[in-house]
Amino acid sequence: MVLQRQCNKTFLLMQGQRCCEYADDLAPPGSPLLSPIVPDDGYIPNTSNSETVFNSHLQEVKGASGHFSSVDLSFLPDELTQESKDQSVIRSKQDIEENCKTQSQQSRLSLPREQDMGLGLINDSTLSKSHSQAYPGDADSVQPSPEKPNSTPLMSITPMTPVTPVSECSGIVPQLQNIVSTVNLACKLDLKKIALHAKNAEYNPKRFAAVIMRIREPRTTALIFSSGKMVCTGAKSEEQSRLAARKYARVVQKLGFPARFLDFKIQNMVGSCDVRFPIRLEGLVLTHQQFSSYEPELFPGLIYRMVKPRIVLLIFVSGKVVLTGAKERSEIYEAFENIYPILKGFKKA
C-alpha cells in the first residue's frame, strides 16, 4: 500500500506538465495556494477550503488599503496591491501550516477537535472512515474532490471528499533560513560616494563592482550596483526582506540619490528542517535515480531535484533536509510534504 502510494507520488512528481494543466482547471490562475501537484494523500480539503479563507482575507486587505495616506509612499506605489495580496496569501499559508500542526497533534492525542478558520470540521471517526474509502484509485480520487468544496464553503461533519489522513501530514514545518530578493532603485548611483558617506558600506572595486551594505535590523546584507539594482540577502521572511530592502533604499535616498522602489521580487528562499531519523541515502538514490544525485566522494548529502514544485533538496544521513530554489514559501512546504513520505520509506532500511 505504502509502495503504491509512493509510486503514485513519483508518477505525480514526474507528470509535471500534465498536473499543471490539470491544476488550471481547479484553481484561478495565479492563485498560489492551490498546489497544482497534490500528493494523493495531501492537502486536498485544506487547500480547497483555504481558498475561501484567502478570499475573505483579500476583502479585508482591500478595505484597509485606503488608510495608507500617512505612510511614506515615496517608493511604494508601483506594487502596493500586489504586496498586500502576497501578504494575505502568506498569512493563509501560515494558517495552513498551523492547521497541519494542530491536525497532527490531534491524531497523537486522539482527541476529536473542531477546527476554526472554517477549514472543515474533521473528526477522527470520519477520518478513519474516509481514509479507507479514499484510496482504491489514488490518482482518480484526486479528480472529483475539488468540485465539492466550491459549493459548500464550510465542510459538513461527514466530508464527502477524501480527507487528508492526519497521520500522513508530517507535522514538521521547515524553517526559512534565507531570503534573496532584488529591487530596482531606478537611478544611477555613485558607489564611491555611497561608500564614503555610509558607515555600513564596503566597496572594493577591484574585487567586486558593488557596494556591500549591512543593516542590523533585520540583519541583512545588500549588494548595491551602480546601475541602481540591488540584491538583499539574509532575511528570514519575505516581509523582513522587503522591510530591509526599503531601509537600504532609504539610506541611498538620504545620501541624495532619487531612489525609488521598483519591481521588488523574491528570487530565492532557503528552508531547513529535521525529520529526526537517519536516512539510507544509498537506497534513496537507487529508487529515485531520476531525481537524485548522491556522490559521497564529493558531498555527504544527497541532492534531490524535485520537479513539482521545482525545488532542490539536500538530504543528509542525519535526517536534516535543506530546501532551496523556491520563489514562494508554499513551494518549500509542498516540497517537504512531498519528500517526507519518501524519506519515511527509508527509515528502516
Next chain:
Amino acid sequence: MSAAGGQGRPFLRVFLAPEVTYSRSTGENDQVSRSQQRGLRRVRDLCRVLQLPSTFEDTAVAYYQQAYRHSGIRAARLQKKEVLVGCCVLITCRQHNWPLTMGTVCALLYADLDVFSGTYMQIVKLLGLDVPSLCLADLVKTYCSSFRLFQASPSVPAKYVEDKEKMLSRTLQLVELADETWLVTGRHPLPVITAATFLAWQSLQPSHRLTCSLARFCKLANVDLPYPASSRLQELLSVLLRMAERLAWLQVLKLDKRSVVKHIGDLLQHRHTLVRKAFRDGTAEMEAGEKELRGRCQGPEQGKEEVASSSLDLPEGKRPASPTPLLPPCMLKPPKRICPPPPVSTVTGDENISDSEIEQYLRTPQEIKDFEKAQAARQAARSVSNPP
C-alpha cells in the same frame, strides 16, 4: 560556411529526410577541432593507463564527443576540457561497475577535486546520464589487492605477510559491518576500506601485528593513508566493542580497543545477531518513544530509555550499559550549539522607517573628513612602500 552551401541540393532532402540539411547545420559538427582531437586522444590514453577493457574506450570517447556538441563545453577553458577527459572515463567505468574513484582520476590528471567535481556534476546533468553509485565490494577487491603485503620483501617482515584471499574476505565483511552500522553513508568510501583492511590484517595475526599502527601499516603496504581513516578506525572499533559486549564468552574479558582485535574473527562470524542485539533500532525506538512522550512531557533521551528497557526483554539480569541506538555517528554526538527556535516575527514589511534609524548608518561631515584623511594617508603610505 552554411550560406555558401545552403541552397544547393533540395532534392537530397527527400532521401535524407531525418537528417538536418547542410544549410541548417552549423558545420561545426562536421569538423573535429584540434582541442577536441587532443581531448579524444587523452581519453584513449587514460583508458590505456588504467588498463580498462577496449569497449570502455569507445564509450568514453563517445561521451566526450557528445559533450563537445554543447557550446558551453566547446567554449570552456582548457583546464575544464582536461578534467572532462577524466569525467567521461569515470562515467564509463561507473556504468560498467568498474571501481574507479574520483581521487584516482584526479591524481592521474593532476587535477583539483573541486574543478573535477564541478565539471562532473555539470556533464552528468548536461548529457542527462544515470550514473550508478560506486560499487563498494568491487572497490574493496581492487584496493585491497594494491596493498603490498602478500609477499615478503625488505620492507615487509615475514610475520606481516598475509594471504590475499583471507584478507579480502575479512575486509569485505568488515566493510559490510561498517555499512550496516551507518559508518559509510555520507562519507568518503576509501578511508573506511583502509581502516577495514588494517583491522582485517591485524586480526589475522594479532599477536605479531597489534604493535603496528595504521600509519606504519599503510607505509609498508605502499599505500597512501587517507586522512579520515584513523577516525573511521576508531568508529569501527567502537562498533566491534559494542558487539563484543553481547558475546557471552567475551563479556567477562572486559575488552578495550586493542584487545578486541584478537576476537574480530568471532565477532564477524556472528555479526548479524550481534548487531541486532548490541544496538537497539534507533528509529523504532524513536517512534515508540514519541508515542510515550505525547502523553507526558519528558526529555527525549529519558523517554527512549524507558521504552527501551520495557521493550527489549533482556534475559540476562546483568546487562552492561543500556544499548546505544543504531545511528550515524553525526546523530550520536551532542549538538555543537543549541539553536534556539527563531522568535515569531510580526514584521509586515510596511512598517514606518524612522529617520533616526537610517541616520545611524550615515557618517557625519566630520567623520567623512576624517575618513578621507585616513584614506589619503593610507594611499600615501602605499605609494612610498611601492615606488613606481
